[in-house]
Amino acid sequence: MYIFKKLSKSACLFLSFFFIMQSLQAQTASWIWYPGDFDIWMSNVMQNRRTERGSFFPPFWKMDSHYALVDFHKEVTVPAEEEVLVKVEGQYNLKIDGKAIPASPGTFRVPAGKHRISLKVYNQAHVPAVFIRGKTIHSDTSWLATFEDKEWIDASGKTSDKSGTTFVPAGSWGMTDMAVLPSAYRLPVKPVEAVKVEKLAGGFIADFGRETFGFVRLKGLRGSGLITLYYGESKEEALSKEFCETLDILDINNPEKRDSVLSLSKAFRFVQVEHGLGIQLDGIGMDYEFAPVNNRGSFRCNDAGINKIWDIARYTFELNTREFFIDGIKRDRWVWSGDAYQSYLMNYYAFFDSPTVVRTLWAQRGKDPVTAHINTIMDYSFYWFLGIYDYYNYTGDKNFVKAIYPRMKTLMEFTNKRRNSEGLLEWMPGDWVFIDWAEGLSKEGAVSFEQVLFCRSLETMALCADLAEDTAAALAYRTQASALREKIFSLYWDEKKQALVHSRIKGKPAGNVTRYANMFGIFFDYFNAPQKQQVKKSVLLNNDVKKITTPYMRFYELEALCALGEQTLVTKEIKDYWGGMLKLGATSFWEEYNPDKSGAGHLAMYGRPFGKSLCHAWGASPLYLLGKYYLGVKPLSPGYATYLVEPSRGGLEWIEGTVPTPKGDVQVYASSREIRVRAARGEGLLRFTSKSKPGRDGASARKTGNGQYELALQPGKSYTVSLRN
């Protein structure tokens, strides 16, 4: 477990070498494009792969497109003449110092000295993209791009200056293979075999042993006629020709035996294959498709049940981490902002894969003009802002914030225009106020939950305006945010109920209390410490307040309880709720779980017998809770420049694990007697309790209160604290 225990000097040298290689890597040529454009294009491709019983099933929101005509340039200084290779996806011209090179050459020579290299690329079908590789000249994110170069030619034939043209750093996914065009981008696959095949009349049913995703491979297929594949996340679904959610019908004419791989990926554990007598096949397998992320986070404890839950959560999250973070692999296979927001948080404790966060944020936002909220849902616009807030907090990546800031601004302009006369947001035609899947949940009037999210979004705008050096806007957002925060308390806080009420209808507070605004108020730190304790009693632990039944909102409810130090309660909840699904044979976590249901009743949703997704990203929330609130690791300043470690075992004997950061891993072990911690980089702060003065490295800890200690953690050093409890 503790790799760092074994770290020798040579390993350290190796690590240094690794970082040097990484910075060299930054000078490697890669495909570049207008920032965000490939993300938007690829998300169109990905989201339109969904089918429902053989019919194309696209999203119902606006799909944006890349800029079809883009100009790329860079000013280079070349020590000696060099030959440069160029590959472009699209029709293009290439200029050196404003002079076009005839035709569209595959190589060109750049003389020694300072030059401006520019390419202008047109591509309607795919994203205009450029790959340049010379001795010193490489396409990378130091190139600038614009969709409107304004290269005016005046009457004398001179090109005028570019005053007013906006150039932005090019975007890239780090694709370094010149031979593979960006439009050919595919996630990797690996072969997986069925674990069991049962004969049926007219075919068979194959079981892949657990939930999976990819392309079915029909092995040694020969003959002619129809083959129908009925996919099932459950055996019941695959056996239900009438109601299974996805199927494929193939018209085969293979005179010679060969493997046939389906062209569209599907989510399934079981596949029923039905075919006529004219068809023969040797067997069935699949090409498992996956995102090449790293399993950097880990968690283990003395409870095997919790360990199993963590493993299945990780696998559930792996399946839903694709080109982008999606909601579920069977359904909807779309990039929903509310779902993705939770994935971002889990990601920081599992893969710490920043590129997938960035891609998902670009893809969701699309292009201007804003004609509706993200995914058409009001709350989902806010989660998008919050996603950027957290992304900056966890990664410290200012460049992304600067790049996306203009689109943040226009989304906030859209939102601000929709305020009512009290300055609050309520439903307007074209909006979907979602909050949660919960029967009888009122969306009427100005719902407190939406205002809380709106307020944090404004705070995000202020933060990002600072980073983008938009000073006037930063002040305006900050002022608006603090006014709204006051207003939330003056308009929604009910002294008697010691809670924020659910909504405000026609200028009057509705009397009922729901959990939503109250639990967000806790981990957003909108409540002060006594209020938090009050709200815990009056709302979170109050059975008269309507219970939350979806894993989607359980995520935040359990987070609020953790933030209040109720880890022991949360441990029980995790074991009951997630453990409950495992007892029913789940091999990935579900979109929804209601212990009161039984048998195939667990598979139904949306009025369809197999409508429920049995592999939903939001089902994986223990990854986040156990990392952030048990191992207790979180950044204190952007990108983990400083960070906190505050382990909380939640009733478990011992816990241990790894939390990834942009500066290497933080490793934590905690039992009642000992805490061990080590981080590769950053300035850490270990916070713990001990009845009396702790031992070993804990001896130098600072006492901050009654049994409360803090120990500063230096990078690259291992700490062992002996506790007296």
Added chain:
Amino acid sequence: MYIFKKLSKSACLFLSFFFIMQSLQAQTASWIWYPGDFDIWMSNVMQNRRTERGSFFPPFWKMDSHYALVDFHKEVTVPAEEEVLVKVEGQYNLKIDGKAIPASPGTFRVPAGKHRISLKVYNQAHVPAVFIRGKTIHSDTSWLATFEDKEWIDASGKTSDKSGTTFVPAGSWGMTDMAVLPSAYRLPVKPVEAVKVEKLAGGFIADFGRETFGFVRLKGLRGSGLITLYYGESKEEALSKEFCETLDILDINNPEKRDSVLSLSKAFRFVQVEHGLGIQLDGIGMDYEFAPVNNRGSFRCNDAGINKIWDIARYTFELNTREFFIDGIKRDRWVWSGDAYQSYLMNYYAFFDSPTVVRTLWAQRGKDPVTAHINTIMDYSFYWFLGIYDYYNYTGDKNFVKAIYPRMKTLMEFTNKRRNSEGLLEWMPGDWVFIDWAEGLSKEGAVSFEQVLFCRSLETMALCADLAEDTAAALAYRTQASALREKIFSLYWDEKKQALVHSRIKGKPAGNVTRYANMFGIFFDYFNAPQKQQVKKSVLLNNDVKKITTPYMRFYELEALCALGEQTLVTKEIKDYWGGMLKLGATSFWEEYNPDKSGAGHLAMYGRPFGKSLCHAWGASPLYLLGKYYLGVKPLSPGYATYLVEPSRGGLEWIEGTVPTPKGDVQVYASSREIRVRAARGEGLLRFTSKSKPGRDGASARKTGNGQYELALQPGKSYTVSLRN
């Protein structure tokens, strides 16, 4: 000439039949798409066909794209079950009453009764387009489209209502052939032969007799090796391997003799073909590419020179009328708003081809957000508004105005945001203030010309807001327009100079006078009658005011003179200027003509020996002047519901011709002794002068002043007025 003279009863019956067929035609199925999208897509294709000496040469402004995901629907009531054929460009699903039909079928059955047919189409590369043909169900512009259908599915699986979704009538170019996908759209071609071929060392030069446009056909080509084609609008250009503006290099390997047609169209009269000994060919021809418009307008007079000018102007205009109205066929082959605006006006007196106007307006405007003026030029945004004003005036097409109105509004929002502290428009970073190609022309400060165009644009907004029933906006635009009009006079009118001064710099009027604002003030009717006469003297006929040298601005200068009744002067100008080009052997009219130049000097521009376009749409302005101000026909209310005929011979003995309208043609003959006129439909008003009471049909004319008469014209009736002059 006068068809109507020969109209018999049977011809009238035939005409009625024709109109009935036309209205049936409206029920014919055609390809449909989101309105404006094919126009934008096709203009990207067309404008990116430009090359310069073999290099791709795209525009420098933003290219927008179609919506990649579009939902189409129609509520139909079917008397009996019918089978419907469906063809779609893109990936799609098809629903009847919200229920998907499995897969993407080529035919489907609609049961008797009322049903909602909907299709959702995804296409990134091409415009999502639909063709539907059943017994009663047809795809046409009565279908509705949206890019954001908001088909929310709630927790119970129900689709929610579409409140807030904007549905708009589908767009169409009237393509009725199901087998030809919209993306395969091509203008028609016809073969044209070279009129003369001269041998040269290593090849030959072919002369096609006059300026032309299309695809060179190398006949009976055989062998292998390189062929180079050097195109020339002049012989000098085709012979200049070093400086000709366009060329093609082909690498041939044809073991068997066959015709080779070039894949990119070019503008030329001459082609030099150069090839090695390994190549043989039988000859050269071309596929002439043209827009299938009708030559509805005509003009003839006693002066053969003017008739020749009209014919060459018509041919020049034919060449530049393509998928859209472009500036010039060699260069730029782009859709420039200032150029297109003049083409619209010429079109109303030549082809009256409304679809090409509509396409060009959609293409120029593109999509939101507005990031720059149209073609990045401030004046060009205004010409775009003016183009809509005139389009409505000439055609009465409210539906188009309603469809484009939202994009008019956002362009005006962009413009209004760029006003200075005085509410005037002046240069800001990213703007190009063009006005005219004229050396030493100041663009500093708030130029009066821009404010005049801005004011007429605001008047256009008010008019169109009324049509779109946007009452509050109509009032706001009207108020802003009238305030600006007053401001123009209070800030720019110079009592001493009896003219609008050129500009206002840092809050103070610049002293100099230019022609631009003053001539527009005349035909915009911003000046009162005495002012007009003053301005004629103080500006238009004042040689101290810098002369206009481009045909672009000559268009408006001559229009202003015509509007002041100076047709006789204009006749002389036309004969000198356009006749001057003809004397130099022009077979189409040029981008610019300066009589002081000589020889190959006429071919140079932009610092390049063959930079000048010898076939520029704006060179065809006599079409407009002779139709509107000589035949004197123009609408008095939108779409020629009422119209004016006020012939003015400009010193010519007789003139005659046809002016097309949406309600048939207006035919006019005028000499000193007689006016004859006939219009198919609409309520006309003939205005003429006669020293004493006119005869024949003129006997019933109303005397309106000293020698001034007006005669009401009924549709379908021929009038002959004998003049006493």
